[in-house]
Amino acid sequence: AQSVTQLDSQVPVFEEAPVELRCNYSSSVSVYLFWYVQYPNQGLQLLLKYLSGSTLVKGINGFEAEFNKSQTSFHLRKPSVHISDTAEYFCAVRKGETSGSRLTFGEGTQLTVNP
Amino acid sequence: NAGVMQNPRHLVRRRGQEARLRCSPMKGHSHVYWYRQLPEEGLKFMVYLQKENIIDESGMPKERFSAEFPKEGPSILRIQQVVRGDSAAYFCASSPGLAGGGTDTQYFGPGTRLTVL
Numbered sequence A: 001a002q003s004v005t006q007l008d009s010q011v012p013v014f015e016e017a018p019v020e021l022r023c024n025y026s027s028s029v030s031v032y033l034f035w036y037v038q039y040p041n042q043g044l045q046l047l048l049k050y051l052s053g054s055t056l057v058k059g060i061n062g063f064e065a066e067f068n069k070s071q072t073s074f075h076l077r078k079p080s081v082h083i084s085d086t087a088e089y090f091c092a093v094r095k096g097e098t099s100g101s102r103l104t105f106g107e108g109t110q111l112t113v114n115p
Numbered sequence B: 001n002a003g004v005m006q007n008p009r010h011l012v013r014r015r016g017q018e019a020r021l022r023c024s025p026m027k028g029h030s031h032v033y034w035y036r037q038l039p040e041e042g043l044k045f046m047v048y049l050q051k052e053n054i055i056d057e058s059g060m061p062k063e064r065f066s067a068e069f070p071k072e073g074p075s076i077l078r079i080q081q082v083v084r085g086d087s088a089a090y091f092c093a094s095s096p097g098l099a100g101g102g103t104d105t106q107y108f109g110p111g112t113r114l115t116v117l
Helices: none
Strands: A003-006 A010-014 A019-021 A023-026 A031-038 A044-050 A056-058 A064-068 A073-078 A087-095 A109-114 B005-007 B010-013 B019-024 B031-037 B043-050 B053-056 B065-068 B075-079 B088-095 B112-116
Touching: A003 A087, A010 A019, A019 A109, A023 A031, A023 A087, A031 A064, A031 A073, A044 A056, A044 A064, A044 A073, A073 A087, B010 B019, B019 B088, B019 B112, B031 B075, B043 B065, B043 B075, B075 B088
Parallel strands: A010 A109, B010 B112
Antiparallel strands: A003 A023, A019 A073, A023 A073, A031 A044, A031 A087, A056 A064, A064 A073, A087 A109, B005 B019, B019 B075, B031 B043, B031 B088, B043 B053, B065 B075, B088 B112
């Protein structure tokens, strides 16, 4: 079984500041890792994913994440945030190299960007 | 290429009524997943289906909940005799499987927000 821990439930930052949203996972098998964003009253949109290869993954809207196998982490970063980045961010994991594997989500991090 | 479609977007039911939630996967996707998001919580897996088959329902409550994905038409999540604790957002995701060398990434619909009065 897999589990995901998002270490911060709320992250307030000022506009144009850098941000890091932390995610740690545990699994006894190889995994794929994902970050999704949820805007108020909307569905989840895929930001980026790590499947294999380079540990630094670039996604949409200027976000990137780094997979660290030894620390079992997959932290999300953005060098300069905008007001429009205010949303809930979910880290998720699933078994790698198989189909039909459920996603296990963290509890989410609410990012609030203030002017 | 339309995304995952869910309807209705909002559903209000009184205790004891039935709720039917529909999900049409993305074109070319044969795998459907249902997740539930309770207020102030993350998403929890409920059930995974392929056409005409339930593959994994280990996250589904044992009573009152059922799901299907018929050969023709959308996937349906059915909740009988709803209770206030069923109030939540229900999200459907679809994926293509590993056919063609893909990675089976799941894409989500906008969700159905169920309110039980």
